[in-house]
Amino acid sequence: MGGFEIRQFTCRADNFGVLVHQAASDTTISIDAPEEAPILAALDAAGWRLTHILTTHHHRDHVEANEALKRRFGATVIGPEKERDRIPGIDRTVTGGERFAIGGVTVEAIDTPGHTLGELSYYLPDAKALFAGDALFSLGCGRLFEGDAPMLWESLQRLRALPDDTMLYCGHEYTATNARCALTIDPHNLILQERVKEVEHLRVSGQATLPVRLGTEKKANPFLRADEPALAEALGLAGAAPAEVFAAMRKRRDQY
Incomplete structure (x- = not known):
């Protein structure tokens, strides 16, 4: 089944809420549940009824509204098996590499640990959409709270392997700060420069910087x-392993 509609909106200070709707199966999925009121407002504006919550990881700003939305709609909460004990209201767990259906929506779970040890990203091939939570951000990546740099680098390689025409959705609006840091790492990249200009224009006009084409x-x-x-050479790490280069970039972003 096709016919997807995806709506993105702001939750909390800088979280994104996202609803995925497929009319043919009357399926409506909330990607994470950062805050109840904005999700309810988005559902009401669209005229949709929530059927599922797809959780990327256990952090409070991604699961806070799980139980409230579950009580209101009877929605099914799905999340990572490795974090089942830390996700409120969870009904069903999935693991990386698993392909499953939510109503008429096909979902592929991708292991993306690093930010947390059990984080999953979700790829919807029929919608050409990737929901990367806090693993990957536009022009950045997640902070290493539970995992290490080699772990997250391996995770990002899995996401990098997805098709170029995939649209990337992330958990937060961090792109402007990421952009400034990215320019200190790769200042001569013309594609990065163009993306930075786009980001600046979007933020000045009050628009979101996401989604963005994965390519x-x-x-x-x-x-x-x-x-x-x-x-690697630009960072003074010529000949270093990619994971070491990645760690240096993440350290720079931490201090930026």
């Missing part, structure tokens, strides 16, 4: 290109 991210986001010798 653009593959060329502009230095965190997806830690295995490029030119980036």
Whole structure:
């Protein structure tokens, strides 16, 4: 089944809420549940009834509204098996590499640990959409709270392997700060420069910087290109392993 509609909106201070709707099966999925009121407002505006919540990871700003929405709609909460004990209201668990159906929607779960140890990203092939939670951001990546740099670098390589025409959705509006940091790592990248200009225009006009085409991210986001010798050299790490280059980039972003 096709016929997808995806609506993105702001929750909390800088979280994104996202609803995925497929009319043919009357399925409506909330990607994470950062805050109840904005999700209810988005559902009401669209005239949709929530059927599922798809959780990327256990952090409070991604699961806070799980139980309230479940009580209101009877929605099914689905999340990572590795974090089942930390996700409120969870009904069903999935693991990386698993392909499953939600109503008429096909979902592929991708292991993306690093930010947390059990985080999953979700790829909807029929909708050409990737929901990367806090693993991958536009022009950046997640902070290493529970995992380490080699772990997250391996995770990002899995996401990088998805088709270029995939639209990337992330958990937060961090792109402007990521952009400024990315330019210090890869200042001569023309595609990055163009993306930075786009981001600046979007933010000045009060618009979201996401979603973005994954093919653009593959060329502009230095965190997806830690295995490029030119980036290693720019960081003074010529000949270093990609995971070491990635760790240096993440450390720079932490301090930015």
